[in-house]
C-alpha cells in the first residue's frame with residue numbers, strides 16, 4: 001500500500017508543528033525518518049492514522065492510502081490498516097495467547113483452531129514463536145522488553161495492517177533485542193509498507209531503503225541511506241549527521 005501526503009500540516013492549538021509535508025512512501029520498503037528531538041517526527045506518524053486528534057492536535061492537507069483519501073476511510077478500518085508501535089511496548093495484561101487472539105475474537109473469529117493458527121502464524125512472523133511456544137498461557141508482562149516489543153508487533157499484524165509505523169521501537173532495547181527487531185522488519189517488509197522513526201543512524205543505515213531528514217516540522221531532504229549519510233546535499237542534513245556521529 002502506498003502512502004502519500006499532499007501539503008500536510010499539523011498544529012497543537014496555535015503551535016504549528018508540521019509544515020507542508022509532501023512525501024510518497026513506497027510499498028514493501030522501509031523508510032526511516034530521522035531528525036532532532038522535537039522536530040515533529042512522532043506528530044507526523046500520528047497524522048497518518050489520525051491518532052493526532054487524540055493528542056489534541058489537528059492536521060490540514062491530505063493523506064492518501066493507495067490514492068484513497070484517509071478521510072474517506074472509516075477510522076477503525078484506517079487504524080487497522082495502519083498499525084502503530086511505540087518506544088515502550090504496551091502489552092495487554094493477559095497471556096501471550098490472549099494478546100494474539102484479542103483482535104481476531106473482537107472481529108468475530110470463534111473457531112479455536114483458527115484462532116490458534118492466527119496466533120502461531122504471527123508469532124512466527126515476528127520471530128517470537130520459538131521462544132514462547134512452550135507456554136503461550138504465560139502473562140505477556142513476564143516477557144523481556146525485547147520480547148514484549150516483538151509481541152506488540154505480532155499482535156499488530158493480527159488485524160492485517162498494510163502499513164506499519166514504528167516510533168523509536170528500539171530505543172529502550174539492548175543490542176541483541178534491537179537486532180531481533182531489525183531482522184523481523186527486514187523479514188516482513190515484503191508484505192508491508194514500513195515507516196520507522198529512529199534516532200539511531202546506524203539502524204537507519206542497516207535497514208532503510210529510504211531516509212527522510214526532518215527539521216523544524218519540515219522535510220529537509222530525502223534519499224537512499226547512501227545519499228543521506230555519505231553525500232547529503234542540504235547543509236542542515238550534513239550538520240545533523242556530523243553532530244550525531246560525534
Ligand SMILES: Nc1ncnc2c1ncn2[C@@H]1O[C@H](COP(=O)(O)OP(=O)(O)O)[C@@H](O)[C@H]1O
Nearest residue numbers: 012017036037038039040041042043044055056
Ligand atoms: N500533545 C501535544 N500538545 C502540544 N504540543 C505537543 C504535543 N506533542 C508534541 N508537541 C510539540 O510538538 C513538537 C513536535 O513534537 P514531536 O512530534 O513529538 O517531535 P519528535 O517526535 O520529532 O521528537 C514539539 O515542540 C513538541 O513539544
Ligand SMILES: [Mg+2]
Nearest residue numbers: 041042043167
Ligand atoms: Mg518522537
